[in-house]
Amino acid sequence: MANTVLVLGARGRLGGAVAQAFAAAGWRVLAQRRSRGQGRNGGRGHRMGPGRSR
DSSP states (O other), rough: OOEEEEEEHHHHHHHHHHHHHHHHHHHHHEEEEEEETTOOOOEEEEETTTTOOO
C-alpha cells in the first residue's frame, strides 16, 4: 500500500511542486486547493498520484 500525504495550497507554486514531487515518488497525494473566485473557506480536495495531474 502506498503512503499518503496531504498537501495544502496545491494551486500555488510551492504547494504544487510539493504535490508533484510526492506523486512522482509514488505517494498517494491528497491535494487541497481553492478554486479561483472562491473565498477563504472554498477549498476543494483533489487526489493525485502516479499518472494524475492537478
